[in-house]
Amino acid sequence: MGEQPIYSTRAHVFQIDPNTKKNWVPTSKHAVTVSYFYDSTRNVYRIISLDGTKAIINSTISPNMTFTKTSQKFGQWADSRANTVYGLGFSSERHLAKFADKFAECKEAARLAKEKSLEKMGLANSPSQESVPGDIQSPMTPESINGTGDELGVPDLTPNSESQSEPSPNTQTFTHRPVFQTCRICSA
Structure with a gap:
């Protein structure tokens, strides 16, 4: 099935200045569509935004990410994989609240998916860790x-x-x- 959009809104997109780590640098000249996507094949949630054909946000949501509302219409999150902090400026508090709620939902789903994946790996690996050299164990699926x-x-x-x-x-x-x-x- 692949990646499907699950929620979209419009916002002004910023990234933290990589040199100062203090100032916001606009990555879009105007409000652009910012969307949450879910990839059912990989069980992954991403936030994606394009300005024309250029991806200005491509952030995979992980369980350790936090979205922080820093004002009535602005919120941010750090993406260690992209080595940046993204900021979004919304037209209203309601749009910011909805985006923040969706972020929390996706973060929780990512946490549950990671736990489930670790459980599967733990169950699959546990018999082989206990095996005696020379034995072939058959509980593998x-x-x-x-x-x-x-x-x-x-x-x-x-x-x-x-x-x-x-x-x-x-x-x-x-x-x-x-x-x-x-x-x-x-x-x-």
Whole structure:
């Protein structure tokens, strides 16, 4: 599905002066559209704004970001990935409040997505961390091996092997030491 807009407003866009870190530098001559986008494939929220064809904001919202209202019609946030601080000047307090509310929603969703991702990684990695050298453990899921779960079979890559039939859906090939071994995982 890709990235979809979820909220848009208009605002004057500024960035903090990279030299002084004190003064605001306008990045648009007039109010421009500032939009929140959600990428369902990557589970990521971004704030994007264009001035003509030039991207003046391309900020991925992370759980540690904070949007701060600094006056009745102005708010800002720091983006460490872009190494800048963005500022937005709105036409009314209501527009600023709505933008701030949407920022909080996206930040919370990003936090939950990160937690969920870490939980999945923790569950997938925990059996292998406890394994004894020489053991092959089978609690791995097809998703943790192939990444998607769409393809369950991995071809046997044994060197000098004669032609082999396609592996069954329950066959997984694991590299263990320098020798390739095949391990069967039940599909229950």
